[in-house]
Amino acid sequence: MATYGFQFLSPSGDVLYDLSTSFSRILGIASTGTSNGSLTVPGNGKAFLFSLQGNSTGMFVPAFSINGMTISWVFDPREYTRINTSFYYGFYVNG
Numbered sequence: 001m002a003t004y005g006f007q008f009l010s011p012s013g014d015v016l017y018d019l020s021t022s023f024s025r026i027l028g029i030a031s032t033g034t035s036n037g038s039l040t041v042p043g044n045g046k047a048f049l050f051s052l053q054g055n056s057t058g059m060f061v062p063a064f065s066i067n068g069m070t071i072s073w074v075f076d077p078r079e080y081t082r083i084n085t086s087f088y089y090g091f092y093v094n095g
Contacts, residue, residue, distance in 0.1 A: 008048075017048060017092065024048070024092035032062050034082040038072040045093035047071055053085050061085045 008017040017024075030039055041047040047069045053061055061083050062073035071089055075082050 017046075021094060023094075024090060026088050026090040028090075029086055029088050032073050032085045032087070034075070034084055036062070036072075036074045038070055039089065041069045041071060041089055041091055043069070043091040045091040047089065047091050049087045049089045051085055051087040053083065059083045 006018075006020075007015055010016055025043065027041065027043065047066050049064060049066070049071050051061065051064070059081050060076060060079040062075045062085060064087070065072050065074075069091070071087075073085075
């Protein structure tokens with residue numbers, strides 16, 4: 001039987017998030033500005049984010065990380081042209 005849904009995979013192919021077995025809630029949209037920073041996601045569960053903006057020639061988006069319910073972003077200090085990157089954020093719980 002085929003399964004349908006949305007999955008985020010790690011570079012090694014491990015499933016990080018599976019919409020078919022989780023309940024998720026998008027809480028909002030935020031922007032990084034052009035400095036390193038962080039955002040605490042309210043709620044219970046595991047935080048997630050997704051951005052629809054990517055690098056282009058000479059322009060660089062930050063590297064995102066998640067620790068608990070905190071989303072952080074860091075720009076590469078070697079890059080001088082930083083993009084104010086918008087991203088959606090929320091949390092999910094396994095069903």
